[in-house]
Amino acid sequence: MPVPLYGFLQGDTVGLLILAEDADTLEALAQKLQAAASLRVAAKNRVRVVYKDKTMDPTLTVAQAGFEALDRFDVLSG
Amino acid sequence: MLSREEWLPLARKLDWDYSYVREDEVFPEVISGRPWLPHSEWKDWEESFKTSYREYVDNQYEKDMAVQAVHDAVGRIENVQKLALPWLNSLKVHAAALPLAEFTGVIGNLRGARFGRDSAWRTMATFGALDEYRHTQIPLLLFHPLLRVDSQFDWAHKFYHTNNWFAVAARHFFDELTVGQNAIEFHIATNVVLETGFTNLQFVGLASLARESSDHMFERMVTSIQTDEARHAQIGHPVLATVMKHDPKYVQYLVDKWFWRNWRLFSILTGLSIDYLTAPDQRPYSFKEFMEEWIIDQFLRTLDEFGLEKPWYWDLLLDELDIYHHMIYASAYSYRATLWFNFVIPGPAERKWLRQKYPKYWDDMDAVWEQISERWRTVGPGPANELAVHGTAMPTFCDLCQLPLSAGTPRKNTARVLVHADRKYIFCSEPCQWIFLHEPERYANHKDVVKRVLSGEAPAQLPDLLTEYFNLTPDTWGKDAHNGNYEWLGARKDSAA
Numbered sequence: 001m002p003v004p005l006y007g008f009l010q011g012d013t014v015g016l017l018i019l020a021e022d023a024d025t026l027e028a029l030a031q032k033l034q035a036a037a038s039l040r041v042a043a044k045n046r047v048r049v050v051y052k053d054k055t056m057d058p059t060l061t062v063a064q065a066g067f068e069a070l071d072r073f074d075v076l077s078g
Numbered sequence: 079m080l081s082r083e084e085w086l087p088l089a090r091k092l093d094w095d096y097s098y099v100r101e102d103e104v105f106p107e108v109i110s111g112r113p114w115l116p117h118s119e120w121k122d123w124e125e126s127f128k129t130s131y132r133e134y135v136d137n138q139y140e141k142d143m144a145v146q147a148v149h150d151a152v153g154r155i156e157n158v159q160k161l162a163l164p165w166l167n168s169l170k171v172h173a174a175a176l177p178l179a180e181f182t183g184v185i186g187n188l189r190g191a192r193f194g195r196d197s198a199w200r201t202m203a204t205f206g207a208l209d210e211y212r213h214t215q216i217p218l219l220l221f222h223p224l225l226r227v228d229s230q231f232d233w234a235h236k237f238y239h240t241n242n243w244f245a246v247a248a249r250h251f252f253d254e255l256t257v258g259q260n261a262i263e264f265h266i267a268t269n270v271v272l273e274t275g276f277t278n279l280q281f282v283g284l285a286s287l288a289r290e291s292s293d294h295m296f297e298r299m300v301t302s303i304q305t306d307e308a309r310h311a312q313i314g315h316p317v318l319a320t321v322m323k324h325d326p327k328y329v330q331y332l333v334d335k336w337f338w339r340n341w342r343l344f345s346i347l348t349g350l351s352i353d354y355l356t357a358p359d360q361r362p363y364s365f366k367e368f369m370e371e372w373i374i375d376q377f378l379r380t381l382d383e384f385g386l387e388k389p390w391y392w393d394l395l396l397d398e399l400d401i402y403h404h405m406i407y408a409s410a411y412s413y414r415a416t417l418w419f420n421f422v423i424p425g426p427a428e429r430k431w432l433r434q435k436y437p438k439y440w441d442d443m444d445a446v447w448e449q450i451s452e453r454w455r456t457v458g459p460g461p462a463n464e465l466a467v468h469g470t471a472m473p474t475f476c477d478l479c480q481l482p483l484s485a486g487t488p489r490k491n492t493a494r495v496l497v498h499a500d501r502k503y504i505f506c507s508e509p510c511q512w513i514f515l516h517e518p519e520r521y522a523n524h525k526d527v528v529k530r531v532l533s534g535e536a537p538a539q540l541p542d543l544l545t546e547y548f549n550l551t552p553d554t555w556g557k558d559a560h561n562g563n564y565e566w567l568g569a570r571k572d573s574a575a
Contacts, residue, residue, distance in 0.1 A: 004532055006474055006483070006504055008491045013446055014409035015483035015493050015504075017472035017528055036471035039412050039453055040446045070502040072495050 003062055006072045007033040011041040015072075020062045027058040030075045050074040086130055090198045093117060110193040111262025113325045120320060123196035125312040134205050138212065141302050145216060153220060153295035155227055163422070163559050165291040168355035170230050170419035172284070172296075173221035174237035175244075175347055176213075179252050183210035186256030186264045190313065193261040199313060203265075206310035213303050220299060229553050233418040240549040241536070243416060243527045247480035250524065251343050255336070262317060266329065267336040269314025273307050274380060276340045278372045279348040281307065287352060290360040322384055331516065334389040337377065338509045341395060342479040349403030350410075353435075354421075358428050364435035366399045391509045398485070400438040405484035408446045412469045414556035415544055422559050423451060425566045442488040451567055459563035467562060470540065475526040477503040478510035498522065 007018040007029075016036050020029050026049040034043040049056045051073045056065055067073065080088075096104060107114040129137075158166070187210055190203030217234065224231040237245050255267055281304035288297035322329050345365075352365040363371075374396075381388060389395070411421045424432060424447060433440040450467065457466040474483045476493075485506040486492035494511055496503045498518060505511040514521050530536040536547045544550045 004528075006493065006495070008483075008493065010490075011442065011445065011488050012491075013405040013443075013484055013488055015474040015491060016469075017474050017531075036469075038449075039467065039469055040408065040449055042449055070495070070504065072493060072504070074491075 003067055004069050005029075005062075005067060006070065007036070008072065008074045009033050009037045009041055010074065010076045012037045013040060020067065022061065022063040024062050025058060026056050026060055026062070026065060029062060029073070030058070033075050044077055046078055047075050048078065050076055082130065086128065089130075090128065090201050092197045093121065105193055105195060107260075109189065109260050110195060111260035111264075113321065113328070115195070115320070115324060117195060119324070120195040120199075123199050123316045123320065125198065125202055125316060127202070127309050127312060129202075129205060129309070134208070138208070138306075141305065142212070142216075145298055145302050148295055148298040149220065155224060157295065158224055158293075159227060161293055162291060162357040162360065163420075164355045164357050165287070165293060165360070166228075167419040167421070167559060168287075168351040169221070169293070169296065170228075170233065171347065171351065171355070172280075173217060173224075173231055174233040174418060175248060176280075177217040177221070177234060178214065178238040179248065180210050180213035180217075182252045182256040183207075183268065184214065186210075186259060186268060187310070189259065190261045190265055194265070194313075195261070199265075199317070202310060202313050203261075206313060209306035209310050212306065216299055216303070220295060230418050230420075232554065236549065237418070241527075241530075242418070242548040242550070243475065243480070243482075246527060247475075248343065250480045251339060254520070255339075262321060263332060265314045265317045266321070266332050269311045270318050270380065271333060271336040272340055273311035274314070275337070275373055275377050276344045277304070277307050277311075278376070279344050279368065282372060283348055283352060283368045286362055287356050287360070290362055291356060318384060322386075326385070329384070330386055333381070333386055334391075335513050335516070337389055338391065338395070338513065339479065341398075342481060342510075345398070345403045346406050346481065350407050353403065353432065354407050354424065358431060361431075365403060366435060369399055389509075391512075394508070400436050401443075401487055402485060404432075404436065404439070404443050405486075405488070406482060408443065408450070409473060409482050409484050411558075412450065412467075413473055414558065415465070415468055415540075415550070416548060417556040418550065418554055420557050420559040423447060423454075423562075423564060425564060439487050446488065454558075454562040454564075454567055457562075459561055459567070461557070461561045463562060464557050467558070472528060472531065472538075472540075474504070474528050476506035476510050477524070477526055477529075478505055478514045478521060480524075480526055481506065 001022050002019045003022060005018045005020050006015050008015045016033065018029065018032055018036060020032070030047050030049050049058060051065060051067065101116060102114060184207045187203045187207035191200050191207055194200040194203050221231055222234040238249060256264060281300045285297045285300045318329060349365040352361065352368060378388065410417060411423065414421045429444055429447060433444065453467045457463040475481060476483060483491065483493040483504065483506050492507050494505050496505065496511055499522065503514065505514065525533065527536060531538050537543045544555055
């Protein structure tokens with residue numbers, strides 16, 4: 001089921017609406033955001049997803065991580 | 079027959095005690111504003127111009143004739159076509175955003191003309207309404223005919239009648255400021271905060287840019303408008319001074335709220351014009367320099383004059399001077415088809431200038447422009463490649479100011495999610511959230527563009543959103559003014575360093 005999320009990529013100038021799937025891993029979610037912002041920010045290999053001030057396990061799915069519609073997540077370098 | 083000096087004070091101060099109705103029925107708090115005070119508290123309301131209607135008409139006639147003369151001499155289509163490309167697109171921004179916003183000022187002033195609490199106030203607001211009508215008609219008269227040579231000027235009439243995202247934001251601002259506002263808040267917010275503060279950006283800053291850009295028509299227009307603003311802005315100070323005696327906390331709130339709301343809108347309207355949509359050799363100063371000299375210093379003097387404190391977010395605002403409008407411009411460039419004017423990429427010389435003026439965060443912005451430039455290098459210039467150098471994911475918007483979530487810095491965006499009454503909101507910044515939480519009943523039901531898309535009110539696919547909801551067409555939607563054809567794009571990447 002699609003989950004609309006507010007995604008903020010470090011280095012970018014605007015937040016983007018990312019439609020995630022419940023079953024997406026957070027690693028895949030980070031890739032979606034990097035692809036969506038690639039016009040302004042070069043994609044990086046090493047990134048981490050931060051949600052509610054915590055760095056998340058990238059193997060968790062969106063559902064497992066407890067993401068809800070219209071939540072904010074950040075993708076940071078390193 | 080009475081002399082002017084004898085009849086004018088009688089005509090201006092024509093108040094009386096009501097015998098058949100109560101005063102609070104004639105001037106209900108809901109529309110006159112709070113705190114509700116008896117007329118005895120307002121009877122000393124005064125302003126310095128003390129104009130009669132005949133004098134007003136005579137003066138305005140002279141000013142209109144002067145504008146007409148300049149228009150006849152240098153305001154023809156062929157004159158406009160000689161303007162530098164960036165400035166021409168700056169004109170399109172103001173041609174759309176200015177005229178009908180001024181018309182909402184007619185409505186606000188008419189509210190003061192009926193529900194202001196003293197007859198001298200009501201007299202002055204009547205002139206204010208006439209002023210704002212003039213400020214609607216002159217730019218429409220000057221700008222809209224330009225659609226004969228450039229269809230994007232059609233937005234002089236069209237802009238506020240669309241659901242374009244920037245029109246949604248501007249309507250949200252002006253509807254609250256003027257159309258749906260009580261007389262007290264209208265005059266404090268409009269006259270004190272907007273007209274003695276931020277209109278300097280439009281009428282001094284832009285006049286100066288227009289002069290540098292050899293656009294003497296625009297310069298004359300805004301200078302003429304400014305003479306009206308200087309007069310009717312006088313309404314606000316005695317209103318504020320009276321309310322200050324009874325409820326200083328409320329005045330502080332209104333000033334804090336409206337300074338922030340004005341900052342958000344005018345940093346975009348004017349910031350982009352000064353730092354990007356003016357040819358580099360025609361920029362007399364940076365947006366930040368102008369803000370510091372003409373807005374910040376003057377606003378602090380006004381606060382001091384009335385015994386008000388600096389807004390609690392002052393340090394944040396000063397920090398935003400270095401970055402907010404740069405974040406917006408880069409974001410807007412990458413979603414330029416959602417707007418009605420064209421953009422330019424700052425080239426190496428401009429980026430060097432921007433780095434000098436904005437050293438604090440420019441490294442991060444430079445990286446963004448280098449990435450965008452790299453995309454043009456990859457796909458090659460030309461109109462056919464416009465959308466290959468364009469954002470595809472939906473950008474997001476603040477639930478208060480309705481502007482993109484582009485606050486903070488590229489390293490740390492300050493957007494924040496709030497759950498209020500079981501509904502989720504997102505704000506670009508702490509001040510926007512603070513304003514929302516002070517008056518949630520005023521803002522809670524308004525949907526930003528993202529929420530409209532998610533609820534099915536607006537199309538989700540970008541092409542449909544542009545044409546069906548934002549009322550753009552392939553002819554009118556924004557493009558790179560050079561279609562990516564910049565000589566410097568073939569130069570070394572590090573030439574801007």
